[in-house]
Amino acid sequence: MSSSNLFKATVNEYLEGLPQPVQSKLYEAPATCLAIFRLLTPMAKFYIMTMLFNDRPVALRDLDRWCKPHAKKLQFDSLKRLTSLHLIEEDRGGNHIRLNPTFRQNFRNCLTGSQQSNAFGNLCTTTDKHRVDISFLDNFASSKWETILHFMVGTEATATPTTSVLSLLKSGGLMEGPGNSPQNLKITNTGFQFLLQDVNAQIWTLLLQYLNLTQELHMDPVDVLNFIFVLGSLELGKSYLVSSLSATQVSMLADLRDYGLVYQRTDSSGRFYPTRLATTLTSDSAALKTPSMAIEQALGASDGGEEQQIDTPTGNQGTVIIETNFKLYAYTNSPLEIAILNLFVHLKSRFTNMVCGQITRESIRSALYNGITADQIIKFLETHAHPQMKLLAKEKLDKKIEFDTSHNINTAGGAPQSKVSGEGNVAQHKLEILPPTVVDQIKLWQLELDRIQTFDGYLFKDFSNQQEFDTLSNYASEVGVLVWSDKIKKKFFVTAEGMTQVAEFANRKFQRNRQ
Incomplete structure (x- = not known):
């Protein structure tokens, strides 16, 4: 999970844990309604916008028609989050849902500009004699x-x-x-x-x-x-x-x-x-450009200027170059960035505007013992990768896409449908900014310490027939809560969060079949 999604999930968890009266009181402020909407997942935002200007309740059976079958996990997570935030409410029969009326009204006002004039603060009309830009x-x-x-x-x-x-x-x-x-x-x-x-x-x-x-x-x-x-x-x-x-x-x-x-x-x-x-508290934009980031950007510009600024998921200009032999070079003189690199890199040399080091098993293990995960290290290196690394990664990705597309077209004899097949394969490629050998090895070093993983959840067993087992285990897999299954013994294990969802589906499905 990216840092952006991580902080959004953390904030949402805090909001979900608040008592319902506190949540309802929050929705009385249009600015809060807008901020909470920004923190939601795309599918949750879709549900909100679909119901926002519809005063009639929506039937639960219609929700499945709003998304594709393979998106059941996203649907389940979105509805669970909206329910925990009390943004949606069920009727007495449990067959229909509607938006929280307070949230609907204030969010409507926010989008249409009908909110009170001070809902987003009162601007100073007088000029500040002390210039602040x-x-x-x-x-x-x-x-x-x-x-x-x-x-x-x-x-x-x-x-x-x-x-x-x-x-x-x-x-x-x-x-x-x-x-x-x-x-x-x-x-x-x-x-x-x-x-x-x-x-x-x-x-x-x-x-x-x-x-x-x-x-x-x-x-x-x-x-x-x-x-x-x-x-x-x-x-x-x-x-x-x-x-x-x-x-x-x-x-x-x-x-x-x-x-x-x-x-x-x-x-x-x-x-x-x-x-x-x-x-930028509720947005995906970079929070600020720190002095160290300003140095990075200046160095990046001096190495190629605007022509090397490409559109990649990482965004900011970086300083770090990593070779396949695990050697690392960081073009920075920021004490803060050097200190952070020292958490998982064995630094060997320091120059005026650069430090050199090596990623080793011992340096990564030291970071892992301090609670830092392999994914956090990889994400940090990707975020601070030098523009040249991002440029090379994009060139490699373009070549793979071009090769796969032409290969599929030639294999199918130039048929029109082959192009669609090629695009399907292209979607599987990812932008690899770091050398794959480095990424894989960092993950392997973590696996050396994580030989056993434990999960909290529930075991489903004693099914009356194979069809009943297949129906429930397939559903658990579709919504993303299945941890383990054994088709021969007719047993499967689900996460603690998914137990209620699977049990409710079983009651609805098998009760309907018995009737």
Whole structure:
């Protein structure tokens, strides 16, 4: 799972765990409705938009017609998430569903522009005599955020974050140590994992911990959440009135300044500016361009300029080059990035603008013992890969696609349907930015430590006939909850989350057959 999807799933899990009255109160704010919609999966968004302007309830039997048969797992996950968030409600008979009326009305207003004028904050109409532009806000946000990350990795001669940030790092399990002295705090396994996430995921990790402390801080969690979601909908570079905020939200400004989410010139200033860290809270956009990222981009431009900027899933300009012999070169002088690389790379040489190292079994094992997974390491290397690596990967992918398409056409004798078959095979190819040998070996090194895997779930057995077993096990496989099955012994094992879904399907299916 990508970091982008990871942080969205984590936020959704938090929202799903809230009591229903709290969820209903959240939906009274149009900005919150928009933010929650952005965090949903594509299929969940499809269901919302299909029912949004339809006041009539939708029959459950019609839902299967809205998606293809192979998408049953996506359908199940989407409906389960919408139900947990109480965005959809069933009627008394359990045969129809409809959107939560409060959410429908406020989300409608949000999309049609009918919401209250202050639903997305009150813009300051007067000009700020102290010039604050987007570049200034980006520098402020990156400085605040990199101070936190530098402190976690133990970079020497760096500023110490504020007391509130330190307490949040400790209570969130990212750092540990006796007392509250900064010198006593050491990074934890969870903290190592935190460092390899993208900035959005990191911010939400701290914000969710902040939300967990709202009761101790005597703050209204609905008010706190609404303000966080409003920040995600504000315009970067614009200032907003503090006077339009509630007392809880005003008290949050000091903490959000420490995280770099908002800029306020003084504690008593009547205006505040959201930074890029705040305005991208519910989007897939890069949260900010830190100083180290700016260096990466400059180096990437000097190696080929705009002609080498290609459209790849990774987005940002990177610095890391990896060879098939596991040697790594990183064109960076950022202490933060070097410290993060040192978590899983055996660094050997350091120059003015480059470090050299080797990915070894021992360096990867050290990272694995610290709680970092192979997928996190691979994702980090892909994200920070040099533009030349991305360019070569795209060229290889284009050649594979061209070869497979022409091969299928020639094999079929030039028949029109062969082209469609070729495109089907093309879809199976992926962009391989890193050398496959390196990716496979990192995963194998992790498998050396993960020889046994355990799963929590339920065993289905004692079926009356083979058809009954096949029907249920095939359904469990379709919805993606099947872990293991044995056709001869007529037994299969499903995840704990999927047990209810399979049991309900069995009751409906076999009860109908008996009738």
